[in-house]
Amino acid sequence: MRLNIALAQINTKLGDVKSNLEKHLACINEARKSGVDLLLFPELSLTGYALQDLVSAVAHRPAADDPVFKPLLEASRDLDLVAGFVEEDSRHRFFIASAYLSQGKIVHIHRKVYPPTYGLFDEKRFFASGDSFRAFDTRFGRAGLLICEDFWHISSPYLLWLDGADLFLMTSASPGRGVTDKQLGSAKWVETVNQTYAGLFTSFFAHTNRVGFEDGLNFWGGATVYDPDGKLLAKGAYDEEALTYAELDLAQLRRTRARLPLLRDESTSLVQKEMVRILQR
Numbered sequence: 001m002r003l004n005i006a007l008a009q010i011n012t013k014l015g016d017v018k019s020n021l022e023k024h025l026a027c028i029n030e031a032r033k034s035g036v037d038l039l040l041f042p043e044l045s046l047t048g049y050a051l052q053d054l055v056s057a058v059a060h061r062p063a064a065d066d067p068v069f070k071p072l073l074e075a076s077r078d079l080d081l082v083a084g085f086v087e088e089d090s091r092h093r094f095f096i097a098s099a100y101l102s103q104g105k106i107v108h109i110h111r112k113v114y115p116p117t118y119g120l121f122d123e124k125r126f127f128a129s130g131d132s133f134r135a136f137d138t139r140f141g142r143a144g145l146l147i148c149e150d151f152w153h154i155s156s157p158y159l160l161w162l163d164g165a166d167l168f169l170m171t172s173a174s175p176g177r178g179v180t181d182k183q184l185g186s187a188k189w190v191e192t193v194n195q196t197y198a199g200l201f202t203s204f205f206a207h208t209n210r211v212g213f214e215d216g217l218n219f220w221g222g223a224t225v226y227d228p229d230g231k232l233l234a235k236g237a238y239d240e241e242a243l244t245y246a247e248l249d250l251a252q253l254r255r256t257r258a259r260l261p262l263l264r265d266e267s268t269s270l271v272q273k274e275m276v277r278i279l280q281r
Contacts, residue, residue: 061087062099
């Protein structure tokens with residue numbers, strides 16, 4: 001089975017959900033014409049990143065009658081998609097979230113577990129933290145969602161891997177920082193980590209990052225897809241809006257794991273025993 005995926009690295013308008021939704025729908029139409037099966041948008045793609053006091057004004061609840069989710073759900077009838085938004089729960093807590101939509105239904109919501117508050121980041125001041133990593137079933141196999149800081153904690157993809165994820169969908173609003181070997185330091189770091197994860201977990205890793213300038217931050221784009229061998233399948237340009245396309249041969253999972261049975265040999269009982277010991281220490 002082959003999966004045609006597209007990664008949308010877009011520039012968003014801060015706080016302008018209507019305009020951002022229109023851009024989503026335009027990208028979906030373009031991806032549909034190219035025969036895409038799954039379209040991945042960046043972190044907070046519907047709202048912009050540096051929201052601060054705008055958080056409550058742009059929040060939505062993922063539901064069929066929501067004015068933002070209704071057209072996205074309709075668009076997902078023949079093309080799966082992942083969109084980033086601010087989720088408001090029933091007790092009026094706000095989360096950075098990603099929604100996986102398919103065949104007109106909400107399949108899965110992931111709430112960012114690790115909103116950072118260090119350096120130039122101040123997310124915990126405005127957002128609550130998610131409390132779970134759960135893989136979920138799609139038309140293309142079992143998948144997992146991670147949002148930006150989530151995938152700097154190795155336990156995040158590890159838990160999804162143990163929960164059955166073979167396709168990792170990662171979104172970010174990663175600002176550029178530092179220069180290393182004539183390359184943006186944060187971009188090189190992200191790409192190295194993603195390639196390492198693909199090889200370590202013998203899985204597909206797809207990542208999309210937003211572009212543009214916002215509140216003094218520069219978002220660099222650079223979408224990537226790696227296969228279970230850690231081979232780069234596609235890479236988006238830096239600093240410009242684009243749809244990056246890749247064809248995933250899902251049979252590569254079998255070929256790689258027959259040669260490199262890391263999943264087979266992982267001792268979860270040992271991990272559990274040692275975690276209990278460490279937590280009790």
